[in-house]
Amino acid sequence: MVLDLLPIPAAIVALSGDAFHFEAVNKPFRMAGLGHVAAESPVIRLLGERIRRFVESPDTHQEFAWQFGSEVDSRHFRVMLARRTFNRDTGKCMLTLVDQTSELRTEQSLRREMATDSLTGLPNRTGFSDELEDTINHDNRSAHAVMVIDLARFGRVNACMGGLAGDELLISVARRIKGALRGRDILARLGGDEFGVLLTLDDGPDDALHVAKRIEAALTNPFRLSDFEIRVECSVGIAMGSDNDGDPEDLIRNAQFAVKRSKKTGRPEVYQTHAFDIAREQFSIETELRRAIENGQMSLYYQPICDLNSGKVSSFEALARWTNEDGVCLSPNDFIPVAEESGLIVPLGRWAMDEAARTIAAWDRGAGGDCGVKVAVNLSAIQLHRDNIPDMVRSALDAHRVNGNRLTLELTESAIVTDPDRVARVMNALKDLGATLAMDDFGTGYSNLAFLQRLPIDILKIDRSFVSGMLADRDKIAIVRAILSLAQALGMRTTAEGIETNELAQTLAALGCTYGQGFLYSRALARDDAYELLIERNTSSSAI
Numbered sequence: 001m002v003l004d005l006l007p008i009p010a011a012i013v014a015l016s017g018d019a020f021h022f023e024a025v026n027k028p029f030r031m032a033g034l035g036h037v038a039a040e041s042p043v044i045r046l047l048g049e050r051i052r053r054f055v056e057s058p059d060t061h062q063e064f065a066w067q068f069g070s071e072v073d074s075r076h077f078r079v080m081l082a083r084r085t086f087n088r089d090t091g092k093c094m095l096t097l098v099d100q101t102s103e104l105r106t107e108q109s110l111r112r113e114m115a116t117d118s119l120t121g122l123p124n125r126t127g128f129s130d131e132l133e134d135t136i137n138h139d140n141r142s143a144h145a146v147m148v149i150d151l152a153r154f155g156r157v158n159a160c161m162g163g164l165a166g167d168e169l170l171i172s173v174a175r176r177i178k179g180a181l182r183g184r185d186i187l188a189r190l191g192g193d194e195f196g197v198l199l200t201l202d203d204g205p206d207d208a209l210h211v212a213k214r215i216e217a218a219l220t221n222p223f224r225l226s227d228f229e230i231r232v233e234c235s236v237g238i239a240m241g242s243d244n245d246g247d248p249e250d251l252i253r254n255a256q257f258a259v260k261r262s263k264k265t266g267r268p269e270v271y272q273t274h275a276f277d278i279a280r281e282q283f284s285i286e287t288e289l290r291r292a293i294e295n296g297q298m299s300l301y302y303q304p305i306c307d308l309n310s311g312k313v314s315s316f317e318a319l320a321r322w323t324n325e326d327g328v329c330l331s332p333n334d335f336i337p338v339a340e341e342s343g344l345i346v347p348l349g350r351w352a353m354d355e356a357a358r359t360i361a362a363w364d365r366g367a368g369g370d371c372g373v374k375v376a377v378n379l380s381a382i383q384l385h386r387d388n389i390p391d392m393v394r395s396a397l398d399a400h401r402v403n404g405n406r407l408t409l410e411l412t413e414s415a416i417v418t419d420p421d422r423v424a425r426v427m428n429a430l431k432d433l434g435a436t437l438a439m440d441d442f443g444t445g446y447s448n449l450a451f452l453q454r455l456p457i458d459i460l461k462i463d464r465s466f467v468s469g470m471l472a473d474r475d476k477i478a479i480v481r482a483i484l485s486l487a488q489a490l491g492m493r494t495t496a497e498g499i500e501t502n503e504l505a506q507t508l509a510a511l512g513c514t515y516g517q518g519f520l521y522s523r524a525l526a527r528d529d530a531y532e533l534l535i536e537r538n539t540s541s542s543a544i
Helices: 025-031 042-056 101-114 125-135 156-160 163-180 206-216 249-265 272-293 333-343 345-367 382-388 388-399 411-418 420-432 449-456 476-491 502-511 527-543
Strands: 010-016 017-027 062-069 073-083 092-099 146-150 186-191 194-200 223-225 228-229 234-240 297-306 314-325 374-379 408-413 436-442 459-462 493-497 515-517
Touching: 010 025, 010 042, 017 042, 017 163, 042 062, 042 073, 042 092, 073 101, 101 493, 125 186, 125 194, 125 249, 146 206, 146 249, 156 163, 163 186, 163 194, 163 223, 186 228, 194 206, 194 249, 234 249, 272 333, 272 345, 272 502, 297 345, 297 527, 314 333, 314 345, 314 515, 314 527, 333 345, 345 374, 345 382, 345 388, 345 408, 345 527, 374 436, 382 411, 382 420, 388 408, 388 420, 408 411, 408 420, 411 420, 459 476, 476 493, 476 502, 502 515
Parallel strands: 314 374, 374 408, 408 436, 436 459, 459 493, 493 515
Antiparallel strands: 010 017, 010 092, 062 073, 073 092, 146 194, 146 234, 186 194, 223 228, 297 314, 297 515
16 A cells, blocks of 8 residues: 555545544554544544645645644644645545654754753843743733843952852852742843843832842852852842833843943942933944044143232143034033043043143244243043053153143042052153143042152142132131141142132132132133233233
């Protein structure tokens, strides 16, 4: 018989009235446990209605997938129904089945492997995304949230103790986090030292924050690795499903964005849409700023610093100004942080140094010699770590034939304390060029006074927060007096920022402050306007 020549299960099925019967079945059909009597066969019991529709239709063939058996031990077949084209009214068809169980199980195993982290056994980023797709939809998104947990100092463990110790730590962390979750929460390892959690919310956002606290508590006790006990801290970002109208994958990105804020604040942070808008705005500023630096669209303005005793202008602080292509003047408070975060502070700082040296040369030409003032340029902490500052300053001075003693370089306390030894070497190299060194915003950071004594600092600039309103605040007067005494003991001069009244300037002079800066003298001015102020003020002061 022809059916017996087929290596796959096959049967001739006939429909008589309402009943099916097998005209023939082959051995593979019987061996597959599909029976030889139609009334007892699972094929007819489960697929009878579909076979009936095919037999009664004008179709000559039909193919579909069929899962047979329990979920645990199911078998998967590809079923084909076919009949002769020249004889459609016999009520018969041939049924063949191709067993695809092995292939499908292999495929499922590979898919499961691709979606599972091999180290922890948790879902990986792909598996976690699949869970989000399967669980969250438009109707239930408000009942879910995604949490991202970023481990601190994991890189140091890997570097100091090796990859095996790092793997052991990740497995232990995963266990503790899992123990802090509820049964319906899904934990995943997103990659490296980052974990994700799909949360089901019963009581709104408070549920997510409560779980975050439990996770932090679970990681409080140190982990034992070899002979060491290591405490692992984490940053937690949360994105609420109710705040996301797009792809569920966006929830992971939003939670990761919230992690960045958590690293700064030290507490779990919930994603806020306005924070993302700010980030987008900063990326826009970064793009425009890069173009402005490359195209020479930046400008320096100069605010005078005056001798409090004589009233003469002793120097100008160079301040970057930027008007974008739309004619909007952006505040340095908006674009300087973006420049520092993006690394654009390096080319911006190089441009500012070159422009300041160019200005000094131009003023000297206008005065027919040394115009009698210095120009102060701010150095960012990022510049100090990413650029060769002494070479950069030397190049600017040489390009415009300006002596190093015409420059004052201002560094903040935070820039110095980040890497004091490196900064000390840079400062000594700048002193060798003849530059004056000033510590900006003194009193707002965490300077080590013993280290401060060893640094070649010439000027301490007292932050405006201490100077403004000083006359009405005894505490501020005491702080300013202490800073002035410290500077005098260390042989340093002082500059008070934020002076807006003559009374304040006179008081500071009486206390022993050397220089003053603020709106009392002038706002920051364009180069030519600053030179006119210099000539006017120093000439009138000399006449007095």
